[in-house]
Amino acid sequence: MHTLILICVSLLALLVFVLGFMVSMARRKAGEGVAVHDDPTSPLLKAVRAHANSTEYIGAIAALFLVTGFVYQGRDLGLLASGLIIVLTAARFLHAFGMLTCKTLNAASPFRxxxxxxxxxxxxxxxxxLLVRLIF
Known part of the structure; x- marks a missing residue:
């Protein structure tokens, strides 16, 4: 398997677990259990939504990366595939950062x-x- 793919999958998994830990810490600080109020400025709600959104996408992205590794097994990923993987990984971090640092979840955030x-x-x-590589 390509090192780049393994690094990016590991980073994305790390993001999910760190965001999950942040939710736990925010719950403890807010003194709340499972329930989350719908205040869009709440650090707890921001952490919950950042974690949930990351979890929704990262599984599919990791699977896509691993399939890419199989399709390119024994071959160089090339600049296009490598660039797509790197930017896609960075995009998930950027999105999470935007959710955690925005003033309110109801307003647009450039990072998000x-x-x-x-x-x-x-x-x-x-x-x-991947479809093009598999067809041709």
């Missing part, structure tokens, strides 16, 4: 926007690259 946009664009790009 770019992170989400790049997740969609580069995720679709990598999926299409």
């Amino acid at each position: 926007f770019v992170g989400a946009l790049f997740t969609y664009l580069f995720g679709i790009g990598l999926a299409l690259l």
Whole structure:
């Protein structure tokens, strides 16, 4: 398996676990259990949403990365596949950062926007690259 893929999958897994830990710490600080109030400025709600959103996407992204490793087994990933993987990984970190640092979840955040946009664009790009590689 390609080292780049293993590093990026590990980083994404680390992101999910660190965000989960942040939720636990925010719950403890807020003195709340499972229930989360819907205050969009609440650090607890921001942490919960950042963790949930990351968890929703990272499983599919990790699977996509691992399939990429199988498709490119024994071959160089090349600049295009490597770039897609790196930017997609960075996009998830950028999105989480934007969610955690915004003043309110109800307002636009440039970090969140770019992170989400790049997740969609580069995720679709990598999926299409794999389809082209498999067909041709």
